[in-house]
Amino acid sequence: MTMSTRSRALTAAAALLLVPAFFLPIWTIDLVAPQYPEGIGLEIMVNTIRGQGEWDLQNINGLNHYIGMKEIHPESIRELAIMPWLLGGILVLGLIAAATGRKRLLQAWLVVFVLLAAAGLVDFWMWGYDYGHNLNPDAAIKVPGMAYQPPLIGSKQLLNFKATSWPGPGGLLAFASLGLGVLGLWLDRSRGPLRQNAGAAADAQAEDPRHAAA
Amino acid sequence: MKLSTSARLGLLTIALFGIGTWACQTSRSTGVASTADAASAVYVAPGEYDEFYAFMSGGFSGNLTVMGLPSGRLLKTVPVFSQYAENGWGYNEETKEMLQTSYGFAAWDDSHHPELSMTDGVPDGRWIFINANNTPRIARIDLTEFETKEILEIPNSAGNHGSPFITPNSEYVVATTRFSVPVPNRDMSIEEYAGNFKGMLSFIRANDPGNMDVAFQIIMPGYNYDLAHAGKGPSDGWMFFTSYNVEEAHTLLEVNASKRDKDFIAAVDWKRAEECVAEGAARTMPARYVHNYKGEDRIARSVMKESVTVLDPTACARLVYFLPTPKSPHGVDVDPTGRFIVAGGKLATVIPVHSFEKMIAAIAAEQFEGVVDGIPVLQYDAIIAGEVQDPGLGPLHTEFDGRGFAYTTAFISSEIVKWSLETFEVVDRIPVYYSVGHLMIPGGDSREPWGKYLVALNKMTKDRYLPTGPELAHSAQLIDISGDKMRLLLDFPTMGEPHYAQAIPAELILDKQLRLYRLSENRNPFATMGEGAAKVTRQGRRVDVHMTAIRSHFAPDNIEGIEVGDSVFFHVTNLEQDWDVPHGFAVLGMETAELLIMPGDTRTLLWRPTRPGIYPFYCTDFCSALHQEMQGYVRVSPLNSGVPVAWGTGGRLTTGQPAN
Ligand SMILES: [Cu+2]
Numbered sequence: 001m002t003m004s005t006r007s008r009a010l011t012a013a014a015a016l017l018l019v020p021a022f023f024l025p026i027w028t029i030d031l032v033a034p035q036y037p038e039g040i041g042l043e044i045m046v047n048t049i050r051g052q053g054e055w056d057l058q059n060i061n062g063l064n065h066y067i068g069m070k071e072i073h074p075e076s077i078r079e080l081a082i083m084p085w086l087l088g089g090i091l092v093l094g095l096i097a098a099a100t101g102r103k104r105l106l107q108a109w110l111v112v113f114v115l116l117a118a119a120g121l122v123d124f125w126m127w128g129y130d131y132g133h134n135l136n137p138d139a140a141i142k143v144p145g146m147a148y149q150p151p152l153i154g155s156k157q158l159l160n161f162k163a164t165s166w167p168g169p170g171g172l173l174a175f176a177s178l179g180l181g182v183l184g185l186w187l188d189r190s191r192g193p194l195r196q197n198a199g200a201a202a203d204a205q206a207e208d209p210r211h212a213a214a
Numbered sequence: 215m216k217l218s219t220s221a222r223l224g225l226l227t228i229a230l231f232g233i234g235t236w237a238c239q240t241s242r243s244t245g246v247a248s249t250a251d252a253a254s255a256v257y258v259a260p261g262e263y264d265e266f267y268a269f270m271s272g273g274f275s276g277n278l279t280v281m282g283l284p285s286g287r288l289l290k291t292v293p294v295f296s297q298y299a300e301n302g303w304g305y306n307e308e309t310k311e312m313l314q315t316s317y318g319f320a321a322w323d324d325s326h327h328p329e330l331s332m333t334d335g336v337p338d339g340r341w342i343f344i345n346a347n348n349t350p351r352i353a354r355i356d357l358t359e360f361e362t363k364e365i366l367e368i369p370n371s372a373g374n375h376g377s378p379f380i381t382p383n384s385e386y387v388v389a390t391t392r393f394s395v396p397v398p399n400r401d402m403s404i405e406e407y408a409g410n411f412k413g414m415l416s417f418i419r420a421n422d423p424g425n426m427d428v429a430f431q432i433i434m435p436g437y438n439y440d441l442a443h444a445g446k447g448p449s450d451g452w453m454f455f456t457s458y459n460v461e462e463a464h465t466l467l468e469v470n471a472s473k474r475d476k477d478f479i480a481a482v483d484w485k486r487a488e489e490c491v492a493e494g495a496a497r498t499m500p501a502r503y504v505h506n507y508k509g510e511d512r513i514a515r516s517v518m519k520e521s522v523t524v525l526d527p528t529a530c531a532r533l534v535y536f537l538p539t540p541k542s543p544h545g546v547d548v549d550p551t552g553r554f555i556v557a558g559g560k561l562a563t564v565i566p567v568h569s570f571e572k573m574i575a576a577i578a579a580e581q582f583e584g585v586v587d588g589i590p591v592l593q594y595d596a597i598i599a600g601e602v603q604d605p606g607l608g609p610l611h612t613e614f615d616g617r618g619f620a621y622t623t624a625f626i627s628s629e630i631v632k633w634s635l636e637t638f639e640v641v642d643r644i645p646v647y648y649s650v651g652h653l654m655i656p657g658g659d660s661r662e663p664w665g666k667y668l669v670a671l672n673k674m675t676k677d678r679y680l681p682t683g684p685e686l687a688h689s690a691q692l693i694d695i696s697g698d699k700m701r702l703l704l705d706f707p708t709m710g711e712p713h714y715a716q717a718i719p720a721e722l723i724l725d726k727q728l729r730l731y732r733l734s735e736n737r738n739p740f741a742t743m744g745e746g747a748a749k750v751t752r753q754g755r756r757v758d759v760h761m762t763a764i765r766s767h768f769a770p771d772n773i774e775g776i777e778v779g780d781s782v783f784f785h786v787t788n789l790e791q792d793w794d795v796p797h798g799f800a801v802l803g804m805e806t807a808e809l810l811i812m813p814g815d816t817r818t819l820l821w822r823p824t825r826p827g828i829y830p831f832y833c834t835d836f837c838s839a840l841h842q843e844m845q846g847y848v849r850v851s852p853l854n855s856g857v858p859v860a861w862g863t864g865g866r867l868t869t870g871q872p873a874n
Pocket residue numbers: 763764765766796797798833834835836837838841844
């Protein structure tokens with residue numbers, strides 16, 4: 001089971017799309033309130049959480065203490081320590097799939113990618129749930145029945161702030177990467193071992209690095 | 215301009231005559247735009263910004279006020295020469311030194327002329343300068359913070375009215391002495407005024423922030439020096455000063471100083487002065503004056519200076535010339551092209567306009583009508599470009615619209631007169647209510663005016679607003695000068711006597727506004743960089759409270775071990791890094807002021823408790839939903855009671871060093 005040249009190129013491009021994702025926000029949370037007409041917000045990077053403005057994180061932490069939310073200290077969030085390695089792993093796996101041209105590897109890559117992405121979103125949701133629900137019982141402002149979980153995606157009014165959560169450019173690149181991988185697989189959908197014709201076999205031989213080396 | 219009561223009465227008599235004459239001309243329009251037109255012309259919708267920042271002198275308040283144009287809304291008061299309890303200016307340890315003078319702590323003054331810094335003859339929005347008239351001083355205000363950064367005292371000067379007028383590249387601001395005095399000042403008979411009292415024109419280096427200093431002074435005959443303006447374009451390098459009392463009278467000046475038909479404008483070639491100073495023609499005179507400035511740590515320092523460079527016109531040929539000018543000239547204004555020097559003879563019946571070109575030619579041809587104290591007096595007819603006839607009574611000040619027109623205020627006939635710089639003929643006039651002094655067109659004294667609005671600054675106003683007891687609101691009027699006819703758009707009250715003003719398009723400084731101070735760059739030696747570092751220390755009778763403020767608490771908020779007789783320094787650091795989140799600080803029984811601390815800054819207030827008790831302190835600037843809870847207590851015990859110094863926030867009091 002080998003991939004077409006086109007599919008290998010797409011897979012390589014898909015993997016390489018993840019490089020800028022290391023430096024761009026994966027996810028963004030925008031907060032807008034009358035007191036902050038210019039907005040204030042968070043950017044979730046692969047390895048940290050930072051404010052959109054220089055002092056946004058400090059100010060969000062300051063504001064959130066009134067309702068008893070925990071302060072966000074990026075250095076204490078375990079996921080942020082693991083995520084760069086996971087993203088790096090996906091990138092390398094994608095490159096290996098492209099280099100070897102093995103369709104199984106591409107399929108495995110996509111499965112791992114989807115699973116990790118799903119796990120990431122679930123983890124993000126759980127983090128948001130904990131952040132929004134696990135409030136300090138001594139908080140100054142308590143609104144009965146009110147939780148402050150930011151939306152996973154989309155907008156939600158949280159007291160005076162309208163919170164909007166959306167993938168950042170890094171996240172969009174990751175989705176694009178996944179999309180390219182799927183596209184590569186889809187283009188090769190008829191390229192199974194049972195229906196391999198001579199031309200395809202020759203193509204595969206030429207492309208297979210083992211053959212090339214031989 | 216301040217007039218004595220008797221002088222005022224005299225002028226009012228003339229005013230009645232003037233108004234009578236004016237009222238006879240019934241066809242003259244009042245120039246008031248239709249109400250709807252005027253309202254829409256000055257309307258600034260909620261959330262939108264004014265087009266111009268206007269900087270109004272605070273007059274006897276000693277401050278600078280900032281207003282928006284065209285709305286006339288007050289935006290801010292910048293304390294300069296007055297203590298200002300609202301934010302602790304002149305009370306707290308960081309600003310007290312700003313009000314030092316060689317006479318001691320002078321915490322008030324009388325401020326007349328704001329002056330914007332310029333580049334190439336156009337206001338650039340870096341700084342604004344303003345004078346203190348009574349104890350001669352000049353201040354620099356930084357327009358990224360709207361805060362006074364520097365104050366320089368002027369030696370050998372008395373009555374610093376004619377300042378701080380600026381040269382086209384902010385090389386110098388000048389200061390004139392309104393009152394001539396002995397130089398150096400000494401005990402002598404006032405009757406020996408003539409010949410013994412001297413006038414001083416000071417050139418102050420202005421383009422080096424933090425290092426303002428008197429570059430040189432020019433010693434002049436004992437007249438009263440009033441106002442000044444720098445040449446520009448062809449006349450760049452010259453500075454023009456008005457004088458009155460060339461009679462050298464020392465008593466009852468309203469009569470004795472108004473005898474001669476003409477007084478003088480002194481034309482000073484300041485580039486020539488630089489040459490003479492460089493060539494060693496000046497002498498160094500002992501003089502005590504103070505320079506106050508804020509350094510990187512934003513703490514004011516006061517330095518006493520011991521000498522000054524003085525230039526005698528007899529020791530530096532071709533330095534000064536007198537231009538005879540009718541009659542008791544008050545203002546002197548140079549048009550945008552730099553070709554004309556317009557004088558406002560406050561008792562004159564014409565506006566004399568001198569030609570710079572003719573002046574230079576007359577100097578070359580030595581067309582002098584005499585020499586006074588070594589200073590040549592040029593022939594009036596040789597230098598005059600024209601006289602504006604029927605300019606209103608009591609012409610004072612002139613500004614320009616950049617389209618070839620000049621606008622002159624007439625104090626006695628209470629009007630503004632528009633005239634052409636080509637024909638020297640009056641083309642329009644508009645009455646103002648009641649007596650007008652200065653006028654201001656944004657950039658109207660510069661090379662390129664933004665000639666859309668004119669603000670008339672009224673010296674005495676009655677009946678314009680709801681009355682407020684014997685003292686009424688001071689007033690300004692906004693006039694549209696964009697068309698052929700002037701149109702009155704708006705009356706707006708101002709703070710103090712808004713003697714003169716300057717304005718600049720908002721866009722020139724809007725984006726430069728500082729939003730907060732970086733806590734990480736706080737250089738105050740008593741800054742507390744985090745709550746963990748908050749503490750209280752005692753050394754003898756001095757107690758230092760290293761305190762932080764953040765929404766919505768102080769750290770520490772409980773303090774014990776203070777005794778009657780202690781000097782308690784509250785050093786409060788605002789830990790916020792968010793725009794417009796200042797915190798305030800005040801403690802019960804505080805005799806001086808409160809503190810207002812901007813994000814990232816540290817301010818220190820000295821408190822001397824006088825009797826035992828529990829003293830609450832609190833935040834004075836509404837900072838959050840829990841602002842009211844932003845409070846704490848200090849326990850004050852009797853002298854020598856031995857209560858240990860202790861402090862805490864949200865837990866038990868500690869007496870030791872903080873844990874981290
Ligand atoms: Cu506060």
